Amino acid sequence: MNRLTSLLMMSLTAGALLAGCGRNEPAPSAQTQAAPPAAAASGKIVIGLDDNFPPMGFRNEKNELVGFDIDLAREAAKRLGVEVEFKPIDWSAKEAELNGRRVDALWNGLTITEQRRQNIGFTSPYMENHQIVVVPANSAIRTKADLAGRTVGVQDGSSAVDAVQKDAVAGSIKELRKFADNVTALMDLSAGRVDAIVMDEVVGRYYTAKKPGEYQVLDDHFGTEEYGVGTRKDDTELLAKLQKAMDDMKQDGSAARISTEWFGKDIIR
Structure with missing residues (x-):
């Protein structure tokens, strides 16, 4: 009698589970999940x-x-x-x-x-922008060609990196030093730890204007780009x-x- 009761309970439980799943309400798959809203x-x-x-x-x-x-x-x-x-x-x-x-x-x-x-x-x-070269006011660097044998700073992940690396002068540069931001790069330029900085013109002009007489911007640049x-x-x-x-x-x-x-x-x- 106990065995029969046990079998009956197992059957009822299985039926309840199947009914709970419901053939008309399948569990959502990865394909049917709603995509995040735009x-x-x-x-x-x-x-x-x-x-x-x-x-x-x-x-x-x-x-x-x-x-x-x-x-x-x-x-x-x-x-x-x-x-x-x-x-x-x-x-x-x-x-x-x-x-x-x-x-x-x-x-x-x-x-x-x-x-x-x-x-x-x-x-x-x-907006259009240029990758300009910023050097100390008393620097002997006058053109991109003068960057040969020099240490040049750029912001890591910026378009300045690609602009310099694609230029013919890239092979003659001693070191392309990457910084987390342009502010730190300019600090190292002022301290003499790098010889030049390549950066966005809109940023470079902003900083050099704030410290007249400390920096100069070369006429040469590393190309025109668009924002x-x-x-x-x-x-x-x-x-x-x-x-x-x-x-x-x-x-x-x-x-x-x-x-x-x-x-x-x-x-x-």
């Missing part, structure tokens, strides 16, 4: 930046994030009707931060390159909305106004 539809955009990259994005004396790109991004977010959060990141790991979904966009003097286009979706360019806003390649919705916002800002003069506030003239393209 940034443009989530009500918030997280923008990754280097917070030591004036005048594009940096901290002021109150430790507030300010800058030209900060103001552009805020204006764009307002037009999209979304909240914007600025997240400082390791700029040398920017693609990993973006594609790892820790940030939704990169907006901080991001140079458009064919190599980056493989992993990043870009808006159309909104764009970067998103994940699969986030086409956010990319399209940012592009429209930027186009509208150019047409109605908002971008020109922000540019004039930071650079004294309209350098938006």
Whole structure:
């Protein structure tokens, strides 16, 4: 009798389990899981930046994030009707931060390159830039050719690295020393630990203007490049909305106004 009761209970339990699973309600698979919502539809955009990259994005004396790109991004977010959060990141790991979904966009003097286009979706360019050479005011370096046998500093992960390495002078440089940021690189330049710095013109001009007589900028440079806003390649919705916002800002003069506030003239393209 106990054995019969036991078998009956086992049968009822198995039936209950099968009924609970339900043939019409299969467990979700990896393919049926809902994808994370696109940034443009989530009500918030997280923008990754280097917070030591004036005048594009940096901290002021109150430790507030300010800058030209900060103001552009805020204006764009307002037009999209979304909240914007600025997240400082390791700029040398920017693609990993973006594609790892820790940030939704990169907006901080991001140079458009064919190599980056493989992993990043870009808006159309909104600014042109050069990779300039900054040396001490009393330096004997006058041209790129004079960098032969010298130690040259660059920000790690910046387009300056590629610009120098692709140039004919690269093989003659004694050492290409990489720094976490341009501020540290300029400190080493002033201390004589490097002979020259290659950096974005918008940043270099900003710093050299703050310390007149300490630095000089060579006429030679390492090429012209373009800045764009970067998103994940699969986030086409956010990319399209940012592009429209930027186009509208150019047409109605908002971008020109922000540019004039930071650079004294309209350098938006």
